Amino acid sequence: xxxxxxxxxxxxxxxxxxxxxxxxxxxxxxxxxxxxxxxxxxxxxxxxxxxxxxxxxxxxxxxxxxxxxxxxxxxxxxxxxxxxxxxxxxxxxxxxxxxxxxxxxxxxxxxxxxxxxxxxxxxxxxxxxxxxxxxxxxxxxxxxxxxxxxxxxxxxxxxxxxxxxxxxxxxxxxxxxxxxxxxxxxxxxxxxxxxxxxxxxxxxxxxxxxxxxxxxxxxxxxxxxxxxxxxxxxxxx
Amino acid sequence: xxxxxxxxxxxxxxxxxxxxxxxxxxxxxxxxxxxxxxxxxxxxxxxxxxxxxxxxxxxxxxxxxxxxxxxxxxxxxxxxxxxxxxxxxxxxxxxxxxxxxxxxxxxxxxxxxxxxxxxxxxxxxxxxxxxxxxxxxxxxxxxxxxxxxxxxxxxxxxxxxxxxxxxxxxxxxxxxxxxxxxxxxxxxxxxxxxxxxxxxxxxxxxxxxxxxxxxxxxxxxxxxxxxxxxxxxxxxx
Numbered sequence: 371x372x373x374x375x376x377x378x379x380x381x382x383x384x385x386x387x388x389x390x391x392x393x394x395x396x397x398x399x400x401x402x403x404x405x406x407x408x409x410x411x412x413x414x415x416x417x418x419x420x421x422x423x424x425x426x427x428x429x430x431x432x433x434x435x436x437x438x439x440x441x442x443x444x445x446x447x448x449x450x451x452x453x454x455x456x457x458x459x460x461x462x463x464x465x466x467x468x469x470x471x472x473x474x475x476x477x478x479x480x481x482x483x484x485x486x487x488x489x490x491x492x493x494x495x496x497x498x499x500x501x502x503x504x505x506x507x508x509x510x511x512x513x514x515x516x517x518x519x520x521x522x523x524x525x526x527x528x529x530x531x532x533x534x535x536x537x538x539x540x541x542x543x544x545x546x547x548x549x550x551x552x553x554x555x556x557x558x559x560x561x562x563x564x565x566x567x568x569x570x571x572x573x574x575x576x577x578x579x580x581x582x583x584x585x586x587x588x589x590x591x592x593x594x595x596x597x598x599x600x601x602x603x604x605x606x607x
Numbered sequence: 608x609x610x611x612x613x614x615x616x617x618x619x620x621x622x623x624x625x626x627x628x629x630x631x632x633x634x635x636x637x638x639x640x641x642x643x644x645x646x647x648x649x650x651x652x653x654x655x656x657x658x659x660x661x662x663x664x665x666x667x668x669x670x671x672x673x674x675x676x677x678x679x680x681x682x683x684x685x686x687x688x689x690x691x692x693x694x695x696x697x698x699x700x701x702x703x704x705x706x707x708x709x710x711x712x713x714x715x716x717x718x719x720x721x722x723x724x725x726x727x728x729x730x731x732x733x734x735x736x737x738x739x740x741x742x743x744x745x746x747x748x749x750x751x752x753x754x755x756x757x758x759x760x761x762x763x764x765x766x767x768x769x770x771x772x773x774x775x776x777x778x779x780x781x782x783x784x785x786x787x788x789x790x791x792x793x794x795x796x797x798x799x800x801x802x803x804x805x806x807x808x809x810x811x812x813x814x815x816x817x818x819x820x821x822x823x824x825x826x827x828x829x830x831x832x833x834x835x836x837x838x839x840x841x842x843x844x
Binding site: 440442461465468469470502503504505543544545584585586587588589590593596597600601603604606607 | 677679698702705706707739740741742780781782821822823824825826827830833834837838840841843844
């Protein structure tokens with residue numbers, strides 16, 4: 371099943387952006403009258419009939435709309451420090467999209483080696499991952515923010531807030547932490563290769579984050595981030 | 608913590624292979640008298656003192672040996688069909704090593720597009736992943752075998768045997784399937800992009816495999832395989 375993407379929907383007509391039009395008409399050779407499937411990136415999947423097979427601006431008529439297509443029964447925000455190697459971050463974000471995540475926040479920690487993060491490329495990767503894994507919603511990628519500012523911005527949320535760090539100190543295993551929570555909104559913080567600073571952990575705890583560990587294995591940043599996505603996913607299996 | 612690898616251990620002396628010697632002496636500039644850490648790939652980690660800093664054949668004296676270093680409390684065999692794109696298989700195997708896996712079997716299914724699989728490169732990647740994630744044991748990579756031969760070879764094992772497929776038919780969620788089992792040995796089969804054939808699934812069930820699903824998300828082969836490793840890992844968290 372091939373899925374296209376468009377946000378240009380008006381009066382029952384979907385116009386595909388240029389790149390999607392070319393893929394639909396030139397590569398896949400769809401012609402007027404063909405059935406195609408289009409997501410709006412906000413959760414809806416539209417079954418459509420192509421009415422204009424222009425390779426620059428294809429237009430399709432919406433036949434049926436399915437809301438929350440391929441959705442998951444929770445809301446998950448993953449705030450993850452950029453890895454030194456960008457591929458590893460992209461890998462995590464792509465895989466988390468397959469499994470289920472709503473928002474990805476690149477956060478810059480006191481110990482982050484990489485302080486700059488470009489979000490454009492990641493957005494394109496996540497759009498492609500959402501289409502591939504048949505999800506109507508494309509996870510949102512926020513602009514980078516410092517770990518401390520992110521923590522402060524979460525002070526008032528009633529989501530379950532977790533910070534996975536590797537320092538000494540009291541931490542519970544992520545599984546009982548998740549299972550003891552009756553809600554369905556989660557925020558999880560994953561630090562950089564050099565871990566969070568003690569100040570960041572203290573601020574997080576002060577703002578209501580629960581310190582957790584992800585088991586005995588020493589996981590890379592991107593593996594820890596994806597493991598967090600899996601841990602939440604498994605709670606609902 | 609930098610970890611070296613050697614299987615050449617005799618009378619309390621460890622000889623590093625040429626590549627490891629060069630890395631130890633030329634790159635990291637270790638000299639005789641320095642403390643170094645060496646794994647044997649079978650589970651042991653040796654704290655050693657370098658006694659010969661030859662960059663071609665470094666020798667170290669074993670001071671202390673820790674068995675089952677970085678081990679996990681279960682035995683997991685993942686039999687996974689090669690993905691069309693080899694990088695994706697390597698990614699899965701590397702990540703599964705970080706989390707915990709004992710044996711990886713490339714299995715060729717009736718619907719596998721890729722019928723040939725080279726194991727040498729994967730073995731090198733897993734050695735490096737084990738060192739990076741501080742594990743004494745390097746997962747074993749078996750030579751490729753057909754899905755059906757692999758299934759038949761498991762007929763007599765008393766491990767919990769799972770087959771994750773996407774066809775219609777009775778399947779339980781992987782989580783209750785794992786939690787209802789009191790042992791600690793697991794074998795899991797993950798199919799190719801085109802799924803298993805009905806004959807493969809029927810043979811597996813006949814040989815005692817439990818058909819499972821991995822939830823609502825449509826996962827790629829390598830994501831499904833890693834998700835299986837995570838599911839077993841989480842059981843012990």
